[in-house]
Amino acid sequence: MQILLVEDDAEVARFVKKGLQEAGHIVENVANGRNGLFMAASEPFDLLILDRMLPGGVDGLRIVETLRSQGNKTPVLFLTALGAVDERVKGLKAGGDDYLVKPFAFAELLARIEALARRPAMEVRATKLTVADLEVDLLSRTVTRGSKRIEVQPREFRLLEHLMRHAGQVVTRTMLLEKVWDYHFDPQTNVIDVHVSRLRQKVDRGFDVPLIHTVRNAGYMIRAGA
Amino acid sequence: MATPAEDRDGWRDVGAYLKSAGFRFAALFAVLFLAATLGFALMLWWGTAGTLSRQLDDAIRADAIGLQEAWRGGGATAVKDAVGERLAVDIDDHAIYLLTTIAGNRLTGNLDRWPGAAESAGSWASDLVRRDGVAVPARVYHLPLDQNHRLLIGRDATDREKLRSLLSEALLWSFAVAVAFALAGAAALRRALADRLRAAAATAGAIAAGDLSRRVPLSAQHDEFDQLGESMNAMLDRIDQLMVGIKGVSDSIAHDLRTPIARARMRLENALLSAPDYESLRATIETTVADLDGISRVFQALLRIAEAEAGARRAAFAPFDLATVLTDAAEVYGALAEERDQQLETSWPQTLTMVGDRDMVLQAIANLLDNAVKFTPEGGTIHLSASAPVRGKREIIVCDEGPGLAAEDRARAGQRFFRADPSRALPGSGLGLSLVKAVAALHGGELRLGDGQAGAARPGLEARLVLISRA
Numbered sequence: 001m002q003i004l005l006v007e008d009d010a011e012v013a014r015f016v017k018k019g020l021q022e023a024g025h026i027v028e029n030v031a032n033g034r035n036g037l038f039m040a041a042s043e044p045f046d047l048l049i050l051d052r053m054l055p056g057g058v059d060g061l062r063i064v065e066t067l068r069s070q071g072n073k074t075p076v077l078f079l080t081a082l083g084a085v086d087e088r089v090k091g092l093k094a095g096g097d098d099y100l101v102k103p104f105a106f107a108e109l110l111a112r113i114e115a116l117a118r119r120p121a122m123e124v125r126a127t128k129l130t131v132a133d134l135e136v137d138l139l140s141r142t143v144t145r146g147s148k149r150i151e152v153q154p155r156e157f158r159l160l161e162h163l164m165r166h167a168g169q170v171v172t173r174t175m176l177l178e179k180v181w182d183y184h185f186d187p188q189t190n191v192i193d194v195h196v197s198r199l200r201q202k203v204d205r206g207f208d209v210p211l212i213h214t215v216r217n218a219g220y221m222i223r224a225g226a
Numbered sequence: 227m228a229t230p231a232e233d234r235d236g237w238r239d240v241g242a243y244l245k246s247a248g249f250r251f252a253a254l255f256a257v258l259f260l261a262a263t264l265g266f267a268l269m270l271w272w273g274t275a276g277t278l279s280r281q282l283d284d285a286i287r288a289d290a291i292g293l294q295e296a297w298r299g300g301g302a303t304a305v306k307d308a309v310g311e312r313l314a315v316d317i318d319d320h321a322i323y324l325l326t327t328i329a330g331n332r333l334t335g336n337l338d339r340w341p342g343a344a345e346s347a348g349s350w351a352s353d354l355v356r357r358d359g360v361a362v363p364a365r366v367y368h369l370p371l372d373q374n375h376r377l378l379i380g381r382d383a384t385d386r387e388k389l390r391s392l393l394s395e396a397l398l399w400s401f402a403v404a405v406a407f408a409l410a411g412a413a414a415l416r417r418a419l420a421d422r423l424r425a426a427a428a429t430a431g432a433i434a435a436g437d438l439s440r441r442v443p444l445s446a447q448h449d450e451f452d453q454l455g456e457s458m459n460a461m462l463d464r465i466d467q468l469m470v471g472i473k474g475v476s477d478s479i480a481h482d483l484r485t486p487i488a489r490a491r492m493r494l495e496n497a498l499l500s501a502p503d504y505e506s507l508r509a510t511i512e513t514t515v516a517d518l519d520g521i522s523r524v525f526q527a528l529l530r531i532a533e534a535e536a537g538a539r540r541a542a543f544a545p546f547d548l549a550t551v552l553t554d555a556a557e558v559y560g561a562l563a564e565e566r567d568q569q570l571e572t573s574w575p576q577t578l579t580m581v582g583d584r585d586m587v588l589q590a591i592a593n594l595l596d597n598a599v600k601f602t603p604e605g606g607t608i609h610l611s612a613s614a615p616v617r618g619k620r621e622i623i624v625c626d627e628g629p630g631l632a633a634e635d636r637a638r639a640g641q642r643f644f645r646a647d648p649s650r651a652l653p654g655s656g657l658g659l660s661l662v663k664a665v666a667a668l669h670g671g672e673l674r675l676g677d678g679q680a681g682a683a684r685p686g687l688e689a690r691l692v693l694i695s696r697a
Contacts, residue, residue, distance in 0.1 A: 083526065084533055085585060086542060103522050105515075155557055181554060185589040186523060186530075188596040188658065194561045217512075 001025045001046040001117055006036030006063065007079065008055055012102070016049065016079075019106045020113070033058030040067055045074055047117055049109075052080035052091065061094045068095035075116040079109065085184060107218035111170040118166065129164040132224035134203065134211055136164050145207065155180070156199050163212065163222040172219035196220055248419040252412030259411065263404035267397045275393055278386045279365075283350070286367050289321075289379050297371050305377060306334045322355065322364050322380035328373065337378065344368040344378060352383065363387045422451045426458060438466050471535045474642055482643040482656070483524060490517040527657045531642070534586060534664035548578035548620055551588050552612055559595040567605045574612035580620050580695035582669050587693065590665040593658040594624040594689050600654070601628025601687070619671075622691040625678045630685035636675045662691060670694035 003020060007013040008031045017027045028045075030036045033054035040048055040063060048067075050060035058066075064076050076098075078091045083101040091099045098112050129136045133146045141157055143150040152160060158180050163171055173192040177183065196212065204210040213221050243249055289312075296308040302325065309323045313336060324335035332339075336357060343351035347370035354361040366380030425443050432440040441462060442455035497510035556572050563570045591610075598608045606627040613621050631639055635646045640663035643656040659673065666673045671692035678686025 083529065089542070101526075103518070105519070181558065183554070183588050184585045185592055186526065187558065187592055188654075189562065189599075191558050191562050194565055195558070198561060 001113075002044070003027045003047045003049060003113070004036070004040055004043075004045045005029045005049045006031075006033065006040075006054060006060065007049070007051045008032065008053075009051075012079075015106070016109065019110065023110055025113075032056035033060070033063060037063045037066055040074070041070065041072065047113060048074055048076045049079050049113070050076060050096075052078055052082050052087070061090065064091075064095040077109075077112060077116060079104070088184070105217070107170065107215070108172050108174065111172045111175060111219060114169045115166055115171070115175065118169065129161065129167075131164055131167045131211055131222055132209065134164075134222075136161055143203075145203065148206075150202050152199070152202060156195070156202070159195060159199055160203070160222075163220065166222075168221065168223045170215050170218045170221050175219070246416075248416035251419060252416040255415050256408035256412040259408040260404060263401060263408075267401065270397065271393060275386065275390045278389060282365050282381050282383065282386060286365065286379050286381060290367055290369050290377075293377060293379065294369065294371075297375075297377075302333060302371075302375055305371070305375075309334050320382040322357070322366060322378070322382060324378040325375065326378075327375055333375075335378070340378060341366060347376070355380065426451075426455055429458070429462075433462065438462070438469060468536060471532060479528070483521060486517060486521050486524075490514050490521070493517070524655050524657065527655060527661060528642070530586075530589070531657065531661050531664045534661065534668045537668060540583075540668065542583055543581050544584070545579055545581050546584040546587075548580050548587070548612060548622075549574055549576060551584060552578075552591065552610065552622070555588060555591045555595060556610055559592070559599060562596075562599050563602075563608060566599065566602075568599065568602055569607040570610060571607060572610045575614070578612060578614060578620060580693065582693060582695060583665075586665045586668060590662045590691060591622060591624075593662050594622075594691065597658055597689075598624050598626035598628070598687075602626045603628070603684075618695050620693045620695055622693070623688060624691075625686060625688045627678065627684060627686045630677055630687045631675055639675055640673060659689075662689070666691055666693065 003025050005013060005016055005020075005027055007016065007029065010031070013029050013031065017029050020027045028039065028043075030039055034056040036050070036054065036056075037058050039045075048063075050063055052060040054060060060078055060080065067074065067076075076096045078096045078099045079102065080087070080091070080099070081102045082091075088099045088101075097116055100109060100112060127137070127139050129138065135144050136157075137143075138161065143152050143157065143160060159176065162176065162180050176192050176196075177185075177187065196214075200210075200212045204212060209224075211222050211224070213223065215221050293305055293308055296304040300307075305325055309325060312321055313323065322335075322337060324337040324340060325333040326335075326340060327333065330340070338356040338359065341351060341353050341355050341364075343349075343353040344366050345368075347368055349368050350366070351368075352363070352365050355364045355366065363383045363386075364380045365383045365386075366378050369377045369379055371377055429440045429442045441459045444452045444455050444459075493510055493514050497507050501507040501510060552572070552574055556570060560570045595608070595610065602608055608627070609623070609625040611623045611625075615621055631646055635644075638644045639646070639659050642660045644660075645654065645656040663673045671694050674690040674692065676688045676690065678688045
């Protein structure tokens with residue numbers, strides 16, 4: 001992916017750029033808002049990572065607002081130290097697609113970037129999601145694996161659906177909390193792990209190949225191979 | 227001699243004085259007062275001197291009609307007779323008549339000569355007239371009779387003039403007194419305003435200078451100024467509370483965040499100095515990253531508490547269904563309780579709409595449930611219930627079977643980083659209940675802690691979260 005990173009902190013920029021390059025992306029880094037806006041408007045990128053507070057008189061919000069007003073729909077992820085709930089709302093209202101607060105784990109950033117990049121394809125109305133022999137029917141809301149029907153509760157269904165939509169990608173605990181439960185809060189303990197392990201009990205127990213994998217220091221992933 | 231600079235200062239003072247609200251109120255008061263006085267004087271004038279004038283004119287007019295009749299009946303002779311008759315019965319000696327030819331020959335009457343002010347036919351005049359060689363003020367009417375004769379009818383206006391001058395004098399004096407009163411009253415009003423505002427201004431000044439303990443003194447009258455003072459005091463209390471909150475946060479950061487930071491630092495330094503191999507170095511770094519994540523979570527929690535306490539989130543209040551939030555919370559933490567073989571018993575009405583901050587309320591419920599799961603022994607029961615005891619009030623109760631809280635610890639339970647002794651061994655930051663308390667305060671409610679089962683060996687903790695929904 002071609003990614004534009006607008007970040008004024010050299011250390012953070014270096015760290016993010018290096019990590020993304022290792023993950024196989026091409027990263028362009030700009031340290032000031034004005035240049036960032038110019039680059040984003042004049043060159044095609046697959047994704048923008050923007051800091052909120054930027055030198056150069058143009059902050060992250062302005063960049064998004066300007067791009068959106070020009071009809072530019074490139075996915076935008078805010079990477080910022082402004083963590084208050086109001087700030088997050090402001091960022092998403094301005095046209096941002098995701099919001100990650102510093103300090104952050106690189107795995108979290110990477111997972112969110114890949115989820116964003118995959119999103120447009122996901123907007124196509126699929127009625128069935130399949131990974132290996134696991135099938136989720138979105139219309140009848142049933143789950144089958146092989147020939148066996150698996151009973152899941154509504155929330156487990158949404159959890160599974162979210163993992164399946166991002167099959168082959170890492171989905172972090174916070175992403176699950178935000179997307180499956182639709183709350184912004186700190187659950188204090190490993191509640192998400194508990195829910196995933198319950199789901200795993202239902203989906204993987206009794207089958208030779210496990211599908212739900214734990215990615216160390218990052219989150220979860222559903223995929224066919226080992 | 228004043229220097230130019232002093233002069234300028236002087237003028238600036240005068241300018242400031244003229245611009246002051248006190249002066250403007252006072253000036254308005256003075257103008258109103260003087261206008262009222264003027265109106266009163268005009269009414270008085272119209273009612274006395276004016277009435278007298280009108281009576282005089284009416285009498286003259288009636289007389290003129292009578293004499294015109296006489297002229298029509300018998301010409302100059304009849305008028306002469308009528309005038310003679312009238313003068314004879316005029317005991318007060320107020321009537322004035324003069325019948326002359328146009329050429330100026332005096333036919334009858336009690337005036338020496340025709341007054342100059344009443345030369346034109348049909349005119350009214352108030353003038354001095356000569357009577358028996360004496361000039362007297364009079365009101366006269368020139369009644370033209372025919373080409374050759376004219377008649378002057380009038381009344382002695384000495385009484386009226388006396389009254390007028392008396393009245394003018396009296397009104398002039400009273401107006402002077404009114405001006406004096408208006409000025410004195412305006413000055414007193416200005417001073418009273420300034421005096422009442424001075425206390426508030428002095429308080430605001432002291433606070434701007436840093437003394438936050440000052441409050442506006444209130445009088446017993448409970449008037450507008452007291453209301454202003456009260457709202458200022460309420461505002462100051464709030465500011466004070468926020469300052470205490472900020473101080474609390476900085477104290478907490480100073481005391482309780484240093485420890486984990488120091489721990490992380492020590493661990494890194496130790497690894498740097500004496501890690502035997504790459505693997506153990508890596509393991510140390512991994513633990514330290516987890517430590518740092520923990521620190522930033524504590525930070526996040528502190529900021530959330532501060533956000534809730536500042537009330538800044540009130541702008542984000544929106545209606546939501548508390549029942550749904552409770553269901554979600556029960557679902558998230560029910561799984562956790564199940565892992566520990568605990569029962570989570572729930573009860574609340576089908577819908578419980580309220581206006582508030584959904585995420586914050588969920589966070590508060592989550593914190594209470596997290597505590598309950600943590601402190602209840604395996605196999606125990608946790609109760610989560612909610613109700614709307616009165617309109618606009620929402621009560622959420624989380625009851626566990628843990629060790630409970632000693633009465634003396636309850637008051638401190640909402641303080642940041644406070645952890646009761648039995649809980650020190652368990653994971654946690656000591657911020658959970660602080661946040662619950664802040665969320666309660668944000669929603670105009672409170673957090674009440676009590677025994678789950680009073681008197682039992684493990685009394686458990688009953689946390690009662692009261693929220694006020696301002697619909």
